[in-house]
Amino acid sequence: MDDLGDLGTFLQSRRAHVPPESVGVVIGGRRRVAGLRREELAQLAGVSVDYYIRLEQGRATQPSEQVLDALSRALQLDSVAHEYLHKLARQRRRRPQPTSYPAMVRPQLRRILDTLSDCPAMIINHRIDVLAYNRMAGLLYGGLDQVPVGERNLARMIFLDADRFDLYADRTSCTADCVAHLRHAAGEFPDDPELAALIGELSIGSRRFSELWAAAEVSVRGHGSQRLRHPMVGVITLHQERFMLPDGSGQELITLSPEPDSTDADNLRLLANLGADDTGEAWSRP
Structure with missing residues (x-):
């Protein structure tokens, strides 16, 4: 199981669920991966392949709002998943502390x-x-x-x-x-x-x-x-x-x-x- 706040794993999972033909990617020959390749998603989002790889690997920790929006469009996320993507990215900019939530009902x-x-x-x-x-x-x-x-x-x-x-x-x-x-x-x-x-x-x-x-x-x-x-x-x-x-x-x-x-x-x-x-x-x- 990935960590709850793992941006890279979320991107990788959603990338695997995007049919290449649905975003205009021409499929030639056999493909070894499901969904989009990293380089295809990077091109669709307008970012370098190296930067996208670093995002998936957790080595790029502060993606801009514009990059996140571009990734969301390329991954065909709905409004809920779009907001979730932004929240995962924001979590990387801070170190969350364990918190307890009330179990009592008023x-x-x-x-x-x-x-x-x-x-x-x-x-x-x-x-x-x-x-x-x-x-x-x-x-x-x-x-x-x-x-x-x-x-x-x-x-x-x-x-x-x-x-x-x-x-x-x-x-x-x-x-x-x-x-x-x-x-x-x-x-x-x-x-x-x-x-x-x-x-x-x-x-x-x-x-x-x-x-x-x-x-x-x-x-x-x-x-x-x-x-x-x-x-x-x-x-x-x-x-x-x-x-x-x-x-x-x-x-x-x-x-x-x-x-x-x-x-x-x-x-x-x-x-x-x-x-x-x-x-x-x-x-x-x-």
Whole structure:
């Protein structure tokens, strides 16, 4: 696994994913590398081959904004990956110090979770640790209560405990989104040793994670549909909204809601009724 802030590895990974013909490079004969060669990318970005090689090898530590923009265009990065590239370069100009991030959820946020009684809602952090959740989220994500407090990490459950935590109906999309989220988090929080440890653990324990991490896709999914497979009510499609808290803690509020007057809404109500005998003790707990 590359370091969280490894600019060279990110450039190399993205270079390998650019089809030469998509940027006007004429392919002649057999190619020994996937994607673009170093000299081809350097030419497209308007920098010398020697300088680009030094960037990949970590020997050029202060690329200008103009060079980064040119590399981003040549690599066909979207806006999220473009910003990630710039953040990796900025990290090289300072020596980050290990930082801890709060795991406590403010009481006001817990009250918001409890008021959202008809739909699942939770608070996660940038490592996708589940810090708090309401009753409906507890019923939907039934495996959460079986995991000790402090170890409720959705990425770890998805990649390392899939036999017990098989909630996502589309695992291909789910795993790709999860890794792209963690890649983005690595750019936002490069000085978090717990994030580095998590990525190392997942890379060693899951071939799927290791392959996706090496692809260096980076994205932020603010909203969209989630197809979930619950053992009691079957497949249910919910709309996910993610709200990043503005306090720099890395915490997000996630809500999952069905389309009104839909079969999914009926199934969610059925799930709530099936769990009606649960006292709900300590819901929205850490």
